[in-house]
Amino acid sequence: MWQAQNKVSFFPFTFRDFFIFIGIFTCAVELCILLRMADSSDGFASPVFVLAVLLISRFTNGYLFGTLAAILSVIGVNYIFTYPYWEFNFTLAGYPLTFLTMLGVSLVTCTMTTKIKQQERLRVEGEKEKMRANLLRSVSHDIRTPLTSIVGATSTLLETEGLSQEEQRALLEDARNEAQWLIRVVENLLSITRMGDTRTQLSKVPEAAEEILGETARKFHKRFPAIQVAVSVPDELLLVPMDAILIEQVLSNLLENAATHGQTVTQIRLSVQREEAYARFSIQDNGCGIPPKELPQLFDGTFKRSETPSGDGKRNMGIGLSVCMAIVRAHGGTMEAKNLSRGAEFSFRLPLSEKESQAL
Template sequence: MSHELRTPLSAILLWTTLIEEEKLEEREQLQEALAAIKHSAEELQALIDNLVETTRIVSGRFTLQRTVGEIATVVEAAIAQVQPAAQAKQIPLHRQIEPASAPVDRARLQQTLVLLLQNAIKATPPGGRVELSVGVHDEEMRIAVHDTGAGLTPERLARVFSGPPPSAQAKAPRTDAGLGYGLIVAQQLVRAHGGVLTAASGGPGQGATFTIRLPLDPTRAITAVAPEAHGTAQTLHGRRVLLVVDDAELRHHLAAGLHDAGAAVSAVDSAPAAAEAAERQYHDVIVCDLALPTIDAGELLQDLREHEVTHARPHAPALALAHADHADAASLALKHGFMRCLQAPVDPATLAAAAAACLAANPR
C-alpha cells in the first residue's frame, strides 16, 4: 500500500521542488511539470477512492440494488472493461454464456467480474488464455473465470482470499481494487448476494479457476462447504486427477469440486492437452468425457495407457462421463477400459466419491 501511494506523491514532490527552485525556465518545461503533477494527483485520487471503496465493502457498509435481467449483458460489459489490458498482453478472452437471469445488483456483479478478470489477466503470461463461462445448475447460477496462468500452490490457495502475503506486496504490488485486495472485495460482494466464491488450481503452472455460485432465489443463501466436510477429502488429499472435458463450464465446475475434495487437478479440454499433462506428471485418476469432439475416449485412454507403460508407471483407474443421449454408455466405457461410467449431469461430490472408490479398489 505504501509503495503505491508514495509513487505519485514522489512525482508531485519532485516536480514542485524543481519549480520552487526555479530550475524550469522554459514555458514548455513548466507545462510538462504541471501536466505531470496533475496526472500524479489524479492517480493518487484514484488510489484513495479505491481504498475507501475497498474499506467500505470489506466492512459491509453497502447495500445491494437488485434487479432481474439477463446476466449476459453484465458479462459483456465486464469483458469490455478489461479488454484493453487483455489485448496489451495478447490474451484472448473467451466466453461461454448460457441464457441465465437472476436477481442481482448488476453494477456490483460487474465489479466482481472485472476484479476476477483483472486477476486472471495479471496471472496469465502473454499469449495465454482466459475463459469466462455462465451456466445454471441446481437452482444456482454459476460463473467461472479460468486462466492458464501461474497457478497457485496449496499454501497460497488456502489463503487466496486473505490478501497478498507481505513478501508479495513488497515484490509485486498490485493496483486492482484497493491495493492487492481485489479478491477479498470480490468475495464480500458475492457473499452479500447470498453466494459463494471459490478458487481452484492444479498447482504452479496449472492456471486457476474462480467460481461464483449465486442462488436464483435471493431468500436462499448458499452455504460453502469446507474441504474437510467432504467424506472424500482425506482420500483424495494429495492425489492427482487428470480431467478431460471439452465443455469449459462443466470442466471448471468439476475441477473445483475435485479440488474441494483435496485433489490436485489437471483440467484440460482435448486429447493433445491431456497428453501434455500426462507428460508433465503422473496422475492417480483419469476422468474423461465420452463425447470428446475430435477423438474417441477409448482411443485417448489407450494412448494414455501406452504413455504409462513407456514411463514404467502403473495404470491409473479411469472414470468415464456420459451424456444422456449416449446410448449404452456404461457398457461402451467398460469395453474401453474405464472402471466406472457416471451419467450426466454429474455432481462434483459424486465424482469425487467415485474417484475415491476407484483408488480404494486399486491400491498401489
C-alpha cells in the first residue's frame, strides 16, 4: 500500500508546471536577445539555456518540462542564436559534437534535479512512515494499561459487596481518570495521523495568542488545581496564523507533561512574545528538569521514561511530544526543550506570516 501511494509519475502535467516552464524559457530567450544586441558573439546562448533547463527542472515535477526545455534549448541555440540567424545550419564545424554535448548536459541536469526531488519526497514519506510505526509501537502499551485499570475498577465495583461510598468513589474516580487518559491518547493519534496525511491542508486563521493561552490555562487548572499557572502575554494584540484547536493541543500536552513528569512542579509560567517575524510560546516549570541524556530523543516518538514517580509505565510523554513536534512543523515552526537553573522549558515558534512559514 505504501509503495503504491508513492509511485512516481515521470511525466506529470500540471498547469502550474507549464506556466513555470513558459516563464523561465521566455526569460532565457529574451535575455539571449538582449545579450546578442550588446555583443555580436554567439557563445553566450548555450550556458543561458543550460541554466534555464536547470531552473525548470528544479521548479517543476517529473521529467516532462525539463526534457522539453533541453530539446528546445538545442533547437533555439541553433535556429535563433547561431549564425546564420533564424535558420538551421547543421554544416558548422564541430556542430554535431557541440550541440549533442549541450543536449546531454541539459538532460543530465534535468535527470539529476528530478531525482534529487524524488529522493527528498521519499525521504519525507519515510520519516512519516517511521513516525507512524513508532507511534503504533508506543501506543499499544499506553492503551492496554488504562483499559486494564478500567476493567479492574469496574469489576471490583460489580463483584465486591459491602464497599463503602468512599471506596466506590475512589474506584470510579480511577476509572474516570483512566478514561480521560485514553481520550487524550486517541486525540494524539488522530492528530499525528492528520499530520501524516499529505492531502490534509491546515486551515490557519489569525488568532489572538492571549485567548489561546487563557483558554488552555483554564482547562489545565480544572484538571490540576494544585498547580499555579501564570500567563504572560505582550501588551499589544498578537495575532498568529494557526489552527487553534491543534495549537491548544500542543500547549495542553506540554502543560500536562510538566505537571506529570516534573515531579515537584508547583508553578508553571505560560507565555508568548513576539520575536521578529515569529511568535514564541514558552512553558516553564519549577520541577526536577529533564535528564540531559533524554533531551536528544524527546521529540522523535521513540522516547519513553524508564521511571516515573508512580512506577506506572503508561505515563509516557514521548507520544505527546512527537505529536506536538508534528503539529508545530506542519505550521512551519520549530520546537525545542532545555533545562533551566530550576525546572525545564519547552518552547516553540510559529511564523507570523505565510512567507516566513515557507522559509522554515
